[in-house]
Amino acid sequence: MQNFINHLKKYITLNEDELQILSSYVKTVSLKKKDFLLKEGQVCKANYFTEKGLLRMYFINDKGVEQITQFALENWWISDYMSFTMQSPAHFYIQAVENSEVIVIEHHKQEELIKQLPQLEKYFRIIIQRAYAASQMRFKYFYDYSKEENYRQFVSLFPEFVQRIPQYMLASYLGLTPEYLSELRKKG
Amino acid sequence: MQNFINHLKKYITLNEDELQILSSYVKTVSLKKKDFLLKEGQVCKANYFTEKGLLRMYFINDKGVEQITQFALENWWISDYMSFTMQSPAHFYIQAVENSEVIVIEHHKQEELIKQLPQLEKYFRIIIQRAYAASQMRFKYFYDYSKEENYRQFVSLFPEFVQRIPQYMLASYLGLTPEYLSELRKKG
DNA sequence: TTCATTTCTTAAACTAGTTTAAGTTTTTTC
DNA sequence: GAAAAAACTTAAACTAGTTTAAGAAATGAA
Numbered sequence: 083m084q085n086f087i088n089h090l091k092k093y094i095t096l097n098e099d100e101l102q103i104l105s106s107y108v109k110t111v112s113l114k115k116k117d118f119l120l121k122e123g124q125v126c127k128a129n130y131f132t133e134k135g136l137l138r139m140y141f142i143n144d145k146g147v148e149q150i151t152q153f154a155l156e157n158w159w160i161s162d163y164m165s166f167t168m169q170s171p172a173h174f175y176i177q178a179v180e181n182s183e184v185i186v187i188e189h190h191k192q193e194e195l196i197k198q199l200p201q202l203e204k205y206f207r208i209i210i211q212r213a214y215a216a217s218q219m220r221f222k223y224f225y226d227y228s229k230e231e232n233y234r235q236f237v238s239l240f241p242e243f244v245q246r247i248p249q250y251m252l253a254s255y256l257g258l259t260p261e262y263l264s265e266l267r268k269k270g
Numbered sequence: 271m272q273n274f275i276n277h278l279k280k281y282i283t284l285n286e287d288e289l290q291i292l293s294s295y296v297k298t299v300s301l302k303k304k305d306f307l308l309k310e311g312q313v314c315k316a317n318y319f320t321e322k323g324l325l326r327m328y329f330i331n332d333k334g335v336e337q338i339t340q341f342a343l344e345n346w347w348i349s350d351y352m353s354f355t356m357q358s359p360a361h362f363y364i365q366a367v368e369n370s371e372v373i374v375i376e377h378h379k380q381e382e383l384i385k386q387l388p389q390l391e392k393y394f395r396i397i398i399q400r401a402y403a404a405s406q407m408r409f410k411y412f413y414d415y416s417k418e419e420n421y422r423q424f425v426s427l428f429p430e431f432v433q434r435i436p437q438y439m440l441a442s443y444l445g446l447t448p449e450y451l452s453e454l455r456k457k458g
Numbered sequence: 459t460t461c462a463t464t465t466c467t468t469a470a471a472c473t474a475g476t477t478t479a480a481g482t483t484t485t486t487t488c
Numbered sequence: 489g490a491a492a493a494a495a496c497t498t499a500a501a502c503t504a505g506t507t508t509a510a511g512a513a514a515t516g517a518a
Contacts, residue, residue, distance in 0.1 A: 141410055149413045163403035173410060207395035214402040215351035222329055222361060225337045225445055257413055262475055264497050450505055452467050
């Protein structure tokens, strides 16, 4: 969990004692590619930090097709926040795209941890506020640009990420079909 | 700002002294229909709570067309959070759809206020977490359903809201053209 | 009340993107 | 290494939704 500690230290100060406390509230989970952290219908009891690897969040539509709405790279948090917040059944799956390591903080432990280390309260607020800010921008792109334009921008901004995932996952995330993605790639 | 106080008391406890402190950090602004809280290019220096009325957040695309991405009803917060968080130029406009009253908390004052009233730290985290949770669900609907289906669901879930705004704003928010909305309404 | 502006409706022509139905290539499994 | 499975490509037929171009109705301003 070295990544996690380094990441936290960019936001808050933590001495050795505090690190010990933190460590007692979180656990590290190793996932094989395709292992699940969450399945639809389960209650999402935890918040997940991607220590290493890559996760995806998706739902299955009524035609049985998987639709990816989110990825989580190293140093990103991921959760079904509606389920996490309301402790209601999840609408999404969270699955490892590749072998991964994840830091898990369970809902009730997060609240206790914050009581022990109050500086984490601000940390979690800033992190989720940034995620929300990013989602506001993401909505703007959805409204503003065509799917082709969004594809081209995405490839140009995140070439390494695009190499890292199968094309059909990229298509799913961008809301287009694999066939259309092939066509766009052919167009150059 | 009675709404604001009542709303806060659902989440945190505030005695009379604390209410006084809070009041000294926020201000109430009355807006006429079409008045702006924020324009693109300005830095969004505040977080806004809708005490009364209705706000909309939109951007102008390269064809000069307004695209609404969000509304804020009574008791809702609204801000361009990327601009608010990073103190960078805003991509959005925030404007009153009707005559409104807004509670304004400036960025630096919010941080000071939280120091004075630490229970607000958790309040803001929970609020933004809920907003993010809702945005995850909203992405799901974008991916999952056609624009027509989303329109029909929206009308059925929020009939009063739909009465409250002009049809072209509803169309804009749902990402469809006013012409197509007219067609859908005709279809019944 | 009149006039100007905004909003809503109508419909045909158009298009971004999907669906259908394979075939080909790459990766995984045993 | 062979076979199966998954991923990718191809292209024609199709469609959800847009664009274009008005006209009609409602609202706002003077």
